[in-house]
Amino acid sequence: MPPRSHDVADKAGDLKRASVTASAIAEALCKSMEVRKDTRLNEWNLGSIEGMRKDDAAAQHADDWAVFSQWCSTNVAEEVTRHTISGGGESMEQVRQRAALCIEEACCETTAGLVIAVTHGGVLGQLLRHAEPNSVEPRPTPTNACISRFRxxxxxxxxxxxxxxxxHLSGDASPVAATQMNHKLAGYCDLVRIKEPPPRLGLTFVFGPEKSFSEYLTTRYRGSSTILCGGRFALGxxxxxxxxxxxxxxLPGYWYLRDQLPLVIDGPIWLDPLGLxxxxxxxxxxxxxxxASTINPGIIPRNESMPQELEQxxxxxxxxxxxxxxxxxxxxxxxxxxxCNIFRPPRSKHCSFCDNCVLRFDHHCTxxxxxxALYNYRYFVVLIYSSTIFLMLCIYVNSVVYGMQAHQEFGPDYGVLDVLYVLTEDAWLLLFFVYCLFLMLAVLLLSVYHTVISIQNLTTNEHVKNYxxxxxxxxxxGPYKNCRQIxxxxxxxxxxxxxxxxxxxxPFGSYSDGQSFDEL
Structure with a gap:
């Protein structure tokens, strides 16, 4: 609320309108937010001149009106702030102390780190004096529904x-103010422009990150990952x-290559096409x-605090x-x-497990x-493709081994029941067969899924949340260009x-809430 005019000594407010405003704010931000009414945020108690007009107050209580008039001036002498109004009124210093104490107590009690106080402009002015007791720089007069922020x-x-x-008042800001704001933003509105593709195929684990980023990762990094080799590798x-x-x-794969595969080929496995x-x-x-498990996936440097230009x-x-x-x-x-105190780049997300914002975040793999993410996604995809083919061949070799054992026990005319009987004779071989079957189905589904989203240039995070x-x-x-980029x-x-x-x-023109990096 704006401060009271020095022409009229208005009646002190009881925070009724402030309570309504606070309730509306709480409803909009969080329905469980607690709203408290604290009388220490009430406007001045002006004692004998409370509710009187200027002429009447000046005539009937000249001394009190003179003090009040000095309070409304830009620069107020320190001794004047301690003068009280007769009739039970308050001094400027008393208003300042009670309002500041109210805010400080609320800050100590909250666990969220944020206190929203709705009060009158006069009280707000005293909080400003409390924060900047020695400042002589004039400040703009607060208007209705304005916001001031203190730390x-x-x-x-x-x-x-x-x-x-x-x-924050859409449509209420003047065109001049809007133009000035846009000029302030011009310095950091264009985020990035890369006119030519990087010459290297993204092999950052070989070349390593840039010197400044490597220095950050090795000296000032605050996430949960373990950084190795100057930032080339990061263990979650x-x-x-x-x-x-x-x-x-x-371990099962080694056992298979050592004991099972040689049963169906002659000689060293590297000389046989299937074995090779x-x-x-x-x-x-x-x-x-x-x-895939050790490369730095694309950790984004964080800021120690909020950039100053964003505080407006x-x-x-x-x-x-x-x-x-x-x-x-x-x-x-x-x-x-x-x-991380940063605006997340396109397609990035803060991983709660690793405590990092990560570039082109796909998913966190348990x-x-x-x-x-960005730098290890291709290795993950090659991993699941290779595993799918490898496991299919394992199942094929196991089937051949079962057939050979059934042929040895029951002759060339063995049937399905004979093969099932052979299955029950070797528990380890049966367990390995079932293991390969289930694992193959899992990585096959993953391979198909990541093929589909790669063709569409989607991440798992984007697809699952339907951005x-x-x-x-x-x-x-298009499929070719998408896969070439990825x-x-x-x-x-x-x-x-x-x-x-x-x-x-x-927003630039029309905007849909469905197209959002809100949770990225």
Missing amino acids: VQPGGQWEVLSWATSD QLWPNSVSTFALTF VQLVLGITILVCFLL HLDLRGVPCHRFLKISNITLKQKYCTT WLGNCV YRDGHNPFDY YCYPELVLPEGEDKIEADYV
Whole structure:
């Protein structure tokens, strides 16, 4: 609420309208948010001149009116702030102390780190004086529904983040103010432009990250991953899962190559076509497993605190407002990550397991113990493709072995029942056969699924959460170009043309909530 005019000594408010406003804010933000009415946020008690007009107050209580008039001036002497109004009125210092104490107590009690206080402009002015007691710079007069933001540190240190802003009032801001805001944003609205594809095929684990990023990962990184080799590799918090997966897959595979495969071929396995194919597949699976589970998937550097230029664009929760990205003439919403203090790049997501924002996040793989994202997605896909073929051949070889055993026991005229009888004779071989069958079905379904989403240039995260509900995927340029980007040039944002992204706090034309990076 605006401050009272010095021409009229209005009646002190009882926070009735403020309570209604606070309830509406709580309903909009979180229905379980607690709304408290604290009389320490009431407007001034003006004692003897309460409710009187200027002329009457000046005539009947000249001294009190003189003090009140000085309070309404820009610069108030310190001794004047301690003068009280007769008739039980308050001094400026008393108003300042009670309002500041109210806010500080609320900050100590909350666990959310955010307190929203709805009060009168006069009280708001005293909070400003409390935060900047020595400031002589004039501040704009607060208007109705304006927002001021303060940071209250432990120990009672106050900092003014923004004062009397009204950017949140759509349609109420003046054209001049809107133009000035757009000019302020111009310095960081164009996020990235890459005119030529990177010459390297994204083999960052060989070349390593850029020097500045490598220095960040090795000295200032705060996530849960373990960084190795200057940022080339990153082990997820669940890295023991990858060790378990390795044991559960490669030990049976080694037993198969050593004991089962030689039963159906003559000589060394690398001299037989079937043996050579499975040996190559086994090596491919091993290499891709290690790369997919250990390569830095695309960790994004975080900021220690919120960038200063964003403090003018906070919502009621104290979080930077959503930005809107224009990609391929399609508008998408971009969210600010409060953990990493960054606007998440397109298609990225904050992984709760690894505590990182990750580029082109696909999913967090429990079996690998790492995120599958920008830099290791291709190895993950090759892993499941190779595993599918390898397991199919294992099932084929097992079937041949069962046939050979049935032939030895029952002769050339053995039947299905004879094969089933042979199955029951060797428990380990039966267990391995069932193991291969179920595992093959699982990776086969994964292979088909990732083939489909790769053709559409979707991530698992985008597909599962159905981001592009109207079918307008700005990253879809056709099967060939999509796959070329994903598997050869993953650093590119778009499969074709210039990587150009525009950003603003106002949507570019029409906008659909379905097209959002809100949870990315």
